[in-house]
Amino acid sequence: xxxxxxxxxxxxxxxxxxxxWEKGDATVRDVHEELSRTKDIGYxxxxxxxxIMYEKGLVTRDxxxxxxxxxxxxxxxxxxxxxxxxxINTLFAGSPGQLVMQALGNHQAxxxxxxxxxxxxxxxxxx
Amino acid sequence: xxxxxxxxxxxxxxxxxxxxWEKGDATVRDVHEELSRTKDIGYxxxxxxxxIMYEKGLVTRDxxxxxxxxxxxxxxxxxxxxxxxxxINTLFAGSPGQLVMQALGNHQAxxxxxxxxxxxxxxxxxx
DNA sequence: CCCATACTACGAATTTTATCGTAATAAATA
DNA sequence: TATTTATTACGATAAAATTCGTAGTATGGG
Numbered sequence: 001x002x003x004x005x006x007x008x009x010x011x012x013x014x015x016x017x018x019x020x021w022e023k024g025d026a027t028v029r030d031v032h033e034e035l036s037r038t039k040d041i042g043y044x045x046x047x048x049x050x051x052i053m054y055e056k057g058l059v060t061r062d063x064x065x066x067x068x069x070x071x072x073x074x075x076x077x078x079x080x081x082x083x084x085x086x087x088i089n090t091l092f093a094g095s096p097g098q099l100v101m102q103a104l105g106n107h108q109a110x111x112x113x114x115x116x117x118x119x120x121x122x123x124x125x126x127x
Numbered sequence: 128x129x130x131x132x133x134x135x136x137x138x139x140x141x142x143x144x145x146x147x148w149e150k151g152d153a154t155v156r157d158v159h160e161e162l163s164r165t166k167d168i169g170y171x172x173x174x175x176x177x178x179i180m181y182e183k184g185l186v187t188r189d190x191x192x193x194x195x196x197x198x199x200x201x202x203x204x205x206x207x208x209x210x211x212x213x214x215i216n217t218l219f220a221g222s223p224g225q226l227v228m229q230a231l232g233n234h235q236a237x238x239x240x241x242x243x244x245x246x247x248x249x250x251x252x253x254x
Numbered sequence: 255c256c257c258a259t260a261c262t263a264c265g266a267a268t269t270t271t272a273t274c275g276t277a278a279t280a281a282a283t284a
Numbered sequence: 285t286a287t288t289t290a291t292t293a294c295g296a297t298a299a300a301a302t303t304c305g306t307a308g309t310a311t312g313g314g
Contacts, residue, residue, distance in 0.1 A: 010301060014217050022220070028261080045303050047262070052301090066261060066310060080218055080229050087214065088234060090141050091207055093149070096230045097240025102207050103223045103230070104247055107215060113224025114252055120231055121248065125241055137271060155291080172273050174292070179271090193280065193291060 007074060008082070013053055016046070017079065020059065020072040027067045134201060135209070140180055143173070144206065147186065147199040154194045 009017060019034045020026055026034075032046040050070055053059045062069040084099070092098040109117070136144060146161045147153055153161075159173040177197055180186045189196040211226070219225040236244070 011217075012302070018217060018220070041302095042304055044262095044305075048264090048303075049301095051263080068262080076218075080226075081233055083214065083218060084226070084229050085234065087210065088230065090138075090145060091203075091210060093145070095236070095240065096234035097236040097244060099207075099211070099230050100227050100236070100240075100244055101247055102211050103215065103226050104244070104251065106208055107212065107223035109222070109224040109227070109251070111252070113222065113227075114248065117224060117227055117231070118248060118252075120228055121241065121245060124231065124236070125238070125245075139272065168272095169274055171275075171292095175273075175294090176271095178293080195292080 006082075007056060007058055009053075009058060009074075009079065012049055013058060014079075016049055016053065017058070017072050017074070017076075020070060021076045025062075025069050025071045027069055029067065031070070133209075134183060134185055136180075136185060136201075136206065139176055140185060141206075143176060143180065144185070144199050144201070144203075147197060148203045152189075152196050152198045154196055156194065158197070 015035060016031055019031050023030060023034075028043070028047045028050055031050065032041065032043050035041050035046060050059060050061075054061055054070070058073055059070045060073045061071070088094060088096050088099055092102075104117075142162060143158055146158050150157065150161075155170070155174045155177055158177065159168065159170050162168050162173060177186060177188075181188055181197075185200055186197045187200045188198070215221060215223050215226055219229075231244075
């Protein structure tokens, strides 16, 4: 029971979630300024998106001050898990390894990250 | 010069591309039958989607027979590269390693694949 | 207290995606 | 040859996502 529908953020909603995940919380102004750095977008457009996300339950907000303060209501990790799973299915025919190699092969990871991946890999190989 | 706009397949288009990549080529009927295995979809819906994809340049088709034969006009690899890159940016704050660990940690890869990944990793670490 | 400013709310228009019905046409078959 | 069947084309509708204008409201400075 309860409002646990599967929420699939749209493209635009993801951009906003990204901002909220980075900053922790943000006003419409904060979000709008951040989005403006990479694209042309009106203030009320950002506002409207946040309002819709609020209705959907993708964000929470504190209305006690005049400027509402928004927070992400879905975790980055959970969203990543959801979308990565979908991508593996629709784009890599169900093979996670193919995705991993695509990502590793085409995008440079730091040596720190490579070490972390190595450790995880060692663990997986043990089983 | 030339029609090299960035083509971003939609959800539904990706499902169809997946079928075309698997089969090499296919008629509308083939595609429709395949999609019907996992979802409710009308024949003319599949047809229309393929027609739209044709207009966009996502597929080519051979019209010499009554039943047109469609092929993907974009490669699986290129599409993967494009969408994985986007995902790294919008969902993993630009860090490919995070994506890799997400995928490895949450989805079981075969030991063959783990070996391949290991080799790739060794290579990357050398540099 | 009044005005300028900064917000939110709301509704409307647009664009994109998805879905399907109907008509026209060609092919197969009875 | 006449009829059924398979197929494409086209347009209409619906649903989802995006965008922004306008109006109303509160707040803070003068």
